[in-house]
Amino acid sequence: MAEKEKTEGMLSPYRVLDLTDEKGLMCGKIMGDLGADVIKIERPGGDIARNIGPFYHDEAEPEKSLFWFALNTSKRGITLDIEELAGQEIFQKLVKTADFVIESFPPGYLDKFGLGYSALEKLNPRIIMVSITPFGQNGPYKDYRGPDLVLWAVGGGPCMRSFGDTDRPPFRISYHSQAHLHAGTEAVVGALVALYHRQTSGDGQCVDVSIQDCMNFFPTGDWDLNRRVQARGQSLIPVRVTHIWPCKDGYVMWRYTGGPMALRYSIPLVNWMAEEGMADDWLKSFDWANFSHYTTTQEIIDRIEEQTVRFFMSHTKTEMMAGAIKHRIMLYPISSTVDLLDSPQLAARDFWTEVEHPELGTTITYPGKWANSSDVPPKISRRAPLIGEHNREIYEKELGMSREQVRKLKRTKVI
Amino acid sequence: MGRLPLEGVKVADFCWVWTGPTTTKVLADFGATVVKIESYKRLETWRIQPPFKDDVPGPNRGAIFNSINTSKRSVTINIAHPKGIELAKKFVAWADVVTENYAGGSMERMGLGYEVLRQIKPDIIMLSSALMGQTGPWYNSPGYGDQLTAISGMSQISGWPDRIPGEVGYYTDYVAPRFNALTILAALDYRRRTGKGLYLDIAQHQSSVHFVGPIVLDYVVNKRVAARQGNKDNHAAPHATYPCKGSDRWCAIAVFTDEEWQKFCQVTGQPAWTKDTKFATVQARKENEEELDTLVSAWTINYTDMEVMTRLQTAGVPAGLVATAEDQMEHDPQLKHRHFYWELEHPEIGKYRAPRQPCVLSKTPCEVRRAPLIGEHTEATLKEVLSMSDEQIAELVIEGVLE
Numbered sequence: 001m002a003e004k005e006k007t008e009g010m011l012s013p014y015r016v017l018d019l020t021d022e023k024g025l026m027c028g029k030i031m032g033d034l035g036a037d038v039i040k041i042e043r044p045g046g047d048i049a050r051n052i053g054p055f056y057h058d059e060a061e062p063e064k065s066l067f068w069f070a071l072n073t074s075k076r077g078i079t080l081d082i083e084e085l086a087g088q089e090i091f092q093k094l095v096k097t098a099d100f101v102i103e104s105f106p107p108g109y110l111d112k113f114g115l116g117y118s119a120l121e122k123l124n125p126r127i128i129m130v131s132i133t134p135f136g137q138n139g140p141y142k143d144y145r146g147p148d149l150v151l152w153a154v155g156g157g158p159c160m161r162s163f164g165d166t167d168r169p170p171f172r173i174s175y176h177s178q179a180h181l182h183a184g185t186e187a188v189v190g191a192l193v194a195l196y197h198r199q200t201s202g203d204g205q206c207v208d209v210s211i212q213d214c215m216n217f218f219p220t221g222d223w224d225l226n227r228r229v230q231a232r233g234q235s236l237i238p239v240r241v242t243h244i245w246p247c248k249d250g251y252v253m254w255r256y257t258g259g260p261m262a263l264r265y266s267i268p269l270v271n272w273m274a275e276e277g278m279a280d281d282w283l284k285s286f287d288w289a290n291f292s293h294y295t296t297t298q299e300i301i302d303r304i305e306e307q308t309v310r311f312f313m314s315h316t317k318t319e320m321m322a323g324a325i326k327h328r329i330m331l332y333p334i335s336s337t338v339d340l341l342d343s344p345q346l347a348a349r350d351f352w353t354e355v356e357h358p359e360l361g362t363t364i365t366y367p368g369k370w371a372n373s374s375d376v377p378p379k380i381s382r383r384a385p386l387i388g389e390h391n392r393e394i395y396e397k398e399l400g401m402s403r404e405q406v407r408k409l410k411r412t413k414v415i
Numbered sequence: 416m417g418r419l420p421l422e423g424v425k426v427a428d429f430c431w432v433w434t435g436p437t438t439t440k441v442l443a444d445f446g447a448t449v450v451k452i453e454s455y456k457r458l459e460t461w462r463i464q465p466p467f468k469d470d471v472p473g474p475n476r477g478a479i480f481n482s483i484n485t486s487k488r489s490v491t492i493n494i495a496h497p498k499g500i501e502l503a504k505k506f507v508a509w510a511d512v513v514t515e516n517y518a519g520g521s522m523e524r525m526g527l528g529y530e531v532l533r534q535i536k537p538d539i540i541m542l543s544s545a546l547m548g549q550t551g552p553w554y555n556s557p558g559y560g561d562q563l564t565a566i567s568g569m570s571q572i573s574g575w576p577d578r579i580p581g582e583v584g585y586y587t588d589y590v591a592p593r594f595n596a597l598t599i600l601a602a603l604d605y606r607r608r609t610g611k612g613l614y615l616d617i618a619q620h621q622s623s624v625h626f627v628g629p630i631v632l633d634y635v636v637n638k639r640v641a642a643r644q645g646n647k648d649n650h651a652a653p654h655a656t657y658p659c660k661g662s663d664r665w666c667a668i669a670v671f672t673d674e675e676w677q678k679f680c681q682v683t684g685q686p687a688w689t690k691d692t693k694f695a696t697v698q699a700r701k702e703n704e705e706e707l708d709t710l711v712s713a714w715t716i717n718y719t720d721m722e723v724m725t726r727l728q729t730a731g732v733p734a735g736l737v738a739t740a741e742d743q744m745e746h747d748p749q750l751k752h753r754h755f756y757w758e759l760e761h762p763e764i765g766k767y768r769a770p771r772q773p774c775v776l777s778k779t780p781c782e783v784r785r786a787p788l789i790g791e792h793t794e795a796t797l798k799e800v801l802s803m804s805d806e807q808i809a810e811l812v813i814e815g816v817l818e
Binding site for chain 2: 010011013030034053054056057058066067069070071117135136138139140141142144145146147148149150151152153154155156157158159160161162163164165166168169170171172173174175176178181182183185186187188189190192193194195196197199203205206207208209210212213214216217218219220221222223224225226227228229231232243244246251252253264321324325330331332333334335336337338339340341344345346348349351364365366367369370371372373374375376378
């Protein structure tokens with residue numbers, strides 16, 4: 001996607017300098033998709049996050065990281081070594097015309113190079129500095145390390161302390177870090193609250209994003225009010241009921257419910273089963289008004305579930321979802337990435353975005369806009385930058401350096 | 416406290432359950448005037464769901480309600496009453512932002528769709544946060560966060576490869592509000608600059624799929640379908656949660672680099688096995704991971720989770736205890752230092768604690784005030800915001816409009 005196609009977005013007038021590693025990449029991605037001019041600043045040779053897989057055709061090269069692609073859309077990219085004096089001077093120049101700096105270095109790192117907030121504020125009092133770290137800028141844990149699994153643990157996420165098999169350890173969601181995506185997304189919230197304040201006051205400020213705080217989303221109120229902690233895997237009901245069911249090609253999520261909610265849940269499903277001749281007379285005339293996880297016996301529940309499993313096993317996830325929509329049943333499939341790409345809903349919402357990667361001679365389908373807004377929706381304006389792709393554009397055209405100066409910076413490995 | 420950053424932003428909030436109220440809590444904690452429009456006729460889910468203070472049910476006693484509705488005002492309006500709709504529209508005329516998270520199409524059916532709202536207030540920003548959005552074949556499909564977690568691709572990659580997908584609860588309920596809040600904030604800035612309002616038709620589903628972005632690309636490009644991996648990471652070992660002293664106590668340990676491995680070995684006192692070549696490199700450790708995990712567990716079980724975490728982190732090895740609610744609220748020195756929970760005084764349940772916003776702003780931090788009792792601000796708000804007289808309000812009460 002060429003630069004000239006850059007269209008108006010909600011955040012079009014703003015410039016973001018993105019110094020983050022994998023902990024904060026999501027922040028700039030979202031701001032870029034909202035139209036901001038995000039400049040990803042990488043160290044010469046490229047960010048380490050480019051080494052994170054999966055990779056295009058499994059070729060583990062810095063220009064082929066799909067992880068990098070996904071989290072750096074709508075950004076331009078330059079290389080700059082901010083540990084070098086010459087690099088610091090260039091960064092300071094860039095700060096003068098920027099609105100946001102986002103970074104995820106250990107607390108105090110930028111101060112060491114005279115690039116902390118107190119220094120940048122003098123260059124540009126309107127600058128908003130967003131810092132994303134595992135445990136925040138202060139406190140006894142501020143220098144502790146926090147990869148995803150550790151942050152899931154201290155955050156006490158649902159699969160860590162509530163759900164799960166009691167004969168297995170607490171677990172996280174597999175693959176790339178969810179914690180970093182939470183923090184990067186939340187950081188945009190903080191950045192934009194600071195922007196709102198700046199519009200009235202003229203002042204920038206610091207936004208301190210602790211990933212631990214972001215991961216601490218699971219309710220704690222029962223402890224707070226009643227000093228009660230639910231044991232891991234503990235069921236709150238006296239019977240065994242199935243929630244995740246097998247079907248022909250995977251799993252669906254479904255729960256039988258009685259009382260008034262049975263109208264929404266149980267009755268339409270049994271009617272559908274009956275239509276296909278897969279509910280016996282007993283089930284067809286079952287008294288759902290009095291069904292309850294507290295009073296209905298295990299024997300009866302098992303009898304209902306036996307027929308249900310047979311029915312589910314005769315249908316695919318796609319068929320189950322189509323039937324759930326048709327019969328208005330609150331049942332959902334457990335989707336794989338294949339199912340997501342096949343989803344008629346996501347297609348109808350124009351969610352998927354084709355992004356050109358000319359260097360790879362291909363086009364890749366990306367998750368696109370999260371909001372179908374009436375005007376200026378979020379939009380991927382360009383693929384992730386190559387290493388130093390916009391060095392000339394920024395250093396020569398914008399900062400007015402000569403070709404020779406840029407060559408020299410390159411030779412001395414500043415850029 | 417100084418001026419809060421979003422002071423002056425006016426929100427007519429029709430949200431309920433989790434995703435919507437969590438979104439508007441962001442705006443309220445940062446100082447927006449959020450009027451939660453609810454009804455005795457159809458009580459908001461978390462006003463009737465346990466846990467309650469002392470297990471005594473009551474619309475003002477819910478733990479979750481009081482945690483995710485901080486800093487808001489409550490106004491009760493019976494929307495089913497014709498005059499109720501008229502009153503709701505007056506709040507729309509007052510508001511900068513209208514928020515709702517019913518199933519797709521519901522607001523339109525109630526006569527409060529975007530087109531209607533725009534007639535009342537041309538530059539209104541409206542957030543609709545339905546599960547599936549307002550269009551498409553599944554638009555009006557209702558559901559909860561656990562179901563959205565299933566269909567958004569997270570359940571499939573949660574849990575153990577040899578078992579059915581593991582539950583991660585209402586996971587997307589913690590993802591979607593962040594996208595909602597940031598998009599409203601972006602829209603507020605857009606409106607300030609252009610004078611234009613916006614309709615934000617956000618599908619919680621679409622926001623959530625962004626959290627599986629990299630594995631979506633892996634399928635698109637490499638046709639690899641992501642499957643559950645337990646706690647495994649391709650580039651780290653040890654990388655799991657390990658049992659510690661006590662009942663169901665665990666500590667996560669994640670060793671990525673050789674340097675971290677060396678430090679890990681030092682902390683464990685360098686028993687013979689740590690020198691075994693089969694654990695010398697990360698590749699070797701990955702190949703012998705099952706045996707490694709057994710040996711690590713045999714070490715961790717001798718210590719409390721806090722001891723394991725502190726000893727390893729002090730040495731520079733990533734580790735974190737698996738926190739319960741009690742750990743977080745009473746024992747976590749970091750959360751305490753950073754004043755994560757605010758102690759609030761509530762007229763019915765007494766002292767309780769609610770979380771602040773995760774982002775700490777140096778000049779304009781959020782301020783968490785207790786959640787409202789049902790209808791607590793109805794009369795005052797009708798007077799202040801809509802300039803209604805006592806007589807007019809009395810009439811609405813008699814006609815059942817404010818139930």
